[in-house]
Amino acid sequence: MDSATQRVGTPSTVRSKSTFLSRPLIIALLLVCISMLTRITLMLKAGNGVDYSLTNMLGIFGIGLFYDILNSLYFLIPVMLLGWVTPTRYAGKMGSKIAAGILQFILVFLLLLNAVSEWVFWDEFGSRFNFIAVDYLVYTQEVVGNIRQSYPVETIIGVLLILAVLLTILVSRLSSRFAFGPMRFGRRSLVIGAYFLIVVTVFMTVDNRIRQFSRNVYVNELAGNGMYELFAAYLNNELDYNQFYIKLDDQQASSTIRSLVKTPESRFTDNKPFSIERDIVNTGAELHKNIILISVESLSADFLGSFGNTQGITPSLDSLARQSLLFTNLYATGTRTVRGLEALSICTPPTPGQSIVRRPRNEGLFSMGSVLQNKGYQTRFIYGGYGYFDNMGYFFGHNNYKVVDRTALSKKDIDYENIWGVADENLFELAAREIASASKTGKPVFAHIMTTSNHRPYTYPEGRIDIPSHTSREGAVKYTDFAIGQFIRNARNQPWFKNTLFIIVADHCASSAGKTDLPVNKYKIPLMMYAPGFIEPGVMPRLMSQIDIGPTVLGLLNFSYRSKFFGYDIFKLEPGRERAFVSTYQSLGYIKHDSLIVLKPQRIAATFTPNFTDGSTTPASQNTQLLDEAIAWYQSASFQFRNGLMKK
Template identity: 30%
Template structure:
C-alpha cells in the first residue's frame, strides 16, 4: 500500500476517495437491484443496469473530483499553502463521501413514495422545510434515525480516512506538475462527458427499458438530483425534449383537437381563445371544487378498486360520474393547474410554480371574479406551500382560507387541520357567502390522505394495521367527505351550487410500464341540485372539468381552455387523455391508442389493454401521433408566447 501511495503521490487521496465512493455507489445499486429484482429481470436488465450504472458513477465522480485532483497536482506540498490545501482536500473528501452515502440512503424511501430515484421533487421539497420535517417526523422516524446514523458515521469515517489518505504522501517534482495537470483535465473531462458525441452522458443515453424505475436504477441519486437541478431552468420548453413542430402546425392541430367550431375562435394572438355558450341558460350557480389529495380510482370499488370509499361510491350512483377520467399529472400542483386553469401538462414544473404565470395567467377564478363571484381557496394547511398562495392571489383568487383562519381545529397533523375540520370550515364559509347573497367559487383542497397519513382517532374502523396507512387515510378522507355532503344537502347553499369531487392524482404512480396509465385514473363526480344521476363512460381528461363547470354554472364566456364542455356531445375522435410523469408525456385516444414521448428518444406507440392494464407495442395512426405531438408541445408554447393571458372581460356579447 505504501508503494502504491508513493507511486500515485499527490493524486493518492483523490484516487482513493474516488474508489471508495465508487464502491459505495456500486453496493447501493446492487442492493436496489436485489430489492427490485422482479422488475429488473422482467426488463432483462441486470447487466445493463450494472454496466451502464458503472458508467454513470464514473462520470459523476469525475465531475466531483476533477477540481480537487487538479488543485492537488498544483498545490500539494510541504508548505503553508500545501498544508492549507490538504485541510480543504480533507473537507472535500469527507463531504463527498457523506453526500454519496446520504443520497443513496434517501433513495429507498423516495422510491417507495414516487417509484423513481430522487429527482426534481427532492429539490422542490427542500423549499418547505417546516412541512417536510413535520411529514418526515410524523411518518418516517425510523428512516430519519437510520439516515442520521449513516450521515454521522460517514462523516466521522470519512474524516478519519481522509487523514490517512493525505498522510505521508510523496510530492512530484515541480516540472512534472503542469504535465500532471494537463493529464488530469483531459482524463477528467473525458470521464465526466463519458461520450465522444456532441452531447455528454445524460439519462436518455443510458435508458433502455420501458420501466422508468429500472432506467433510474442506472443512475445514482446524487447525479439524478443534480441533473434535475441543472434542467430546471431550461425545462419550461417541451421542444427541448420532444420532436419539434412548426408553430403554425401546432396551433392548427390544437384548434382541430378542441370541440369548437372555427367561427368560435376569436383571437389570432391567443389561438385557443374561443367563445363558449353555456348549456345552462337559466340562473347562475356557485361552483365548488372538492379536490381530494391522492385519491386514485384504485381506492373506489365502483371504479373497480378496493372498497375504501363508500361515500364516493354512493355519490357515483347519485351524481354525474366519470368512469374513464384521467389526471394530467402526478403532483398536487399539476392537478390544481388542470382543474383551475385547464392548462395542458408540460415537462416543466406546473404553472403554479413558474415565474411568468404568477399573475395575468388565466384561471377560472379570474373569470368568475370578473363575473361578480367571490373566489376563495380553502385548505387545512399553509397556503404558501408549493407556491399556491402566490399563484392564486395573482390569478383571480381573493380569499385565502387556510389553517390560520380555522377556529379550534379538532385535529392538526403534519399537513395541517384534518379533513373534518376542513369541510366544517368550508361549510361555514359557504353558508355565510350564501347569506350575503353573492355567488361564490371555492377550491377546497384536502390533505389528510398524505403521508404520514395522520387523522383523528375513533373516526373510522381501520382497514388494516398499523393506524397510519394509506388505506386508512383514504377511508378517513372518504368519511370526512361523506359528512360534508350530508351537511351540504341540508344547507341553504345546496340548491344554488354545482359541486365536483375529483382527485388531484393517484397516491402513487408506479409500475414497470413506460407510463402506468391506470395509476392516472381518478374518480370525478359532478353533483348538486338538478344534476341527474348517470355514469359517463367517455374518455375524459382532468382538463375537461373546468369548462364543464363553467357551462353548468350558466356563464357564456370567452376563454382559452382546451378542455371539452362535457355537457355537449364530444366526438369519439376528439376524446383523449393526456398524462405527464416527470419528462414523459402520454396521449391516449378513445380507442386506446397511446403515443408516448420521452426526452431525446424515438416516439413510442402502443395499444392499451384497458381490462388488463397493459401496454402492447402497436402501430398508431400518423394523424394521432401528429396531434399528440402538438399537444405535448402546446403547453410550453402557450406559456412562452403568452397565449394564456387573462382578459379584461370574459363575457360574451349577448
C-alpha cells in the same frame, strides 16, 4: 555518515509521501461501492417490476457503473482542490490532516445520506431523483418535516454518523497506505488541469440519456446514479418544447389545434396563429349555483369501491357516488398536485418540465377564477397547508382567486396537523365558514378546496376511523373519506346547500410508477358531480381528461363565455372525439381510442396499444393523424404559455 543516513531514513520518507491522488481514488472507490449497493437494494425493492433479462442486467450494472464513475468526477472536486492548494511541506501537519479529515467525513456522510434518501424517494415515487426532488429542496421545511414524521430520522442520522466516522478513518488509513510519492505544486497543477479538462469534457458531451436503453422504466432508473440524476434534473427542470420535442410546422400546428378545439357550441373570435380564443354559446338560462370543487390529494380511482376496491376504505365516497353522476374514465394529466391544480384551474394540457403553477410569468391567466368572477362569483382557493408551498398561494392569488390557507385557523380550530397541513376535517370546517360567510352577500360562491391528509406520513386524529393513524396509505384514504362525508352531511343542513354543485375529484393518483414510462392505469382518477335535484345520479363512461372538468361544469350551468381553455364540455362533444393527456415531467402522453402516443425529448415519438387494466403497453404501428394531433396539443400549449396567449 551516520547523520546523513539518519536524514534519509524511513520516517522522513513516509512523511513526504502525498495523498493528493490516493485520497480521491479511495473516496471514488467508496462512492462506486455505495452506489452499487444502493442499486442492488433498489432493484430488490422494485421486485417483479424489473425485467431481469441478461441484456437488462448488463445495462443496469454496466451503465450504472459508468454513471457512478462520472458522478465521482464531480463529487471529488472539493478533495482535488484541497490537495492542489495544500503545500507539500504542510501536507503531513496536524492542521492539514484535520482539514482533510473533516472534508472526508462530510463527503462520506453525504454519500451515506444520499443512499438513504434514494431509498425514501424510491419508496414514494418509484424512481431515482428527478426534478421533483429539485423542487422539494426548495421547500426544505415541509419535506424535512414529512420525512421526520414518516421515519425515525434521529436514529437513522445517528447510525449514519457512526458509519461515516468509521469509513472516514478507513479512508484516511487506506489513503496513507497507498500514498504516492511527493508531488510539487507544478506537477499537481498539471494533474488538476487534466482532471478539470476531463470534467468539462464529460459535462459538455455526456448526459443522462444513455441509461434510457430499455422499455422497462425500472431498468432505466436503476441504470442511473441518484446523485448524478439530481444534478441533471437541476439543469433540466424546465424543458423548451421546440428544442427537445418533435414538432409540426407552426402553420400546421396552428391549423390542427384550431380544428381540435372547435366544438358545436363554440365560435372563434379571430384567425391569429395558435389562437384558440372562442365564444362558447350555451342555450337556456344561466344557473348561478354555488360550485364547491374538492380536489383530493392522491386519490387513485382504485381506492374506491365504486371502481372495484374491496377494502371498504371509502364508504362515504361510495355512498355519494351512488347519489352522483360518476365519471368512470377520467385521467389525471400528471403525477403531482401542482399539475392537477393546473388542469383544474386553467384547463390546459401539461407542458414539459414544471407545472405552470410553479413557473414565472404565470399571473393574469385565463382561468376558472376569471370566468366565474366575471359571472359575479366570489372565488376562493382553500388549502389546509401554507399557500407558499409549491407556489400555490401566489398562483391562485394572481389568477382571480382569494387564497385562504392554514394561517386563517387559530390553534383552537385545529384538532391535528402535520407538516403538510391541518387535518382534513379542520380544512372542511374552515371551508364551511368561508362559504357560509360569502353566501350571505347574496353572490354565488366558487370554492376550490385542496386536501392534504392523504399524504405521507399518513397521520390524522385518532378515533375517527378504525385504522390507527400513521400506519398506511389506506388509513389516510379512509380518514379523508370520513372528513368529506362529514363535510357533505353538515352542508346538507346549510341554507346554501340546495343551490350548490359539489365536484369531487383527485389531483392525481397515489402512485404513477410502473414497468412502462406512462402506465395509463395509474392515471385513472374518480370524479363525481353531486347536486340533488339538479344532477341525476348515473354513470358517465366516456374518456375524459382532467382539463375537461372546468368546461363541462360551465356547460352544465349553461354559461356562455369567451374561452381560452383547451378542455372540452364532455356533454357537448361529438362521440369519437374524446381524448386524454397523461405525463411525467418529460414524457407526454396522448390517449385516443385504443392508442397511446408518447412524446419524449430527443424528438422521440412512439405509438403503443395500452392495457388499461395493468398499464402495460405494446408497440404499435404509427398513426400519423394521431401523432400530429398529439404534437399539436402539446406544441400549442407550450407556445401559448411562452408567448402570453393564455393571458386574459
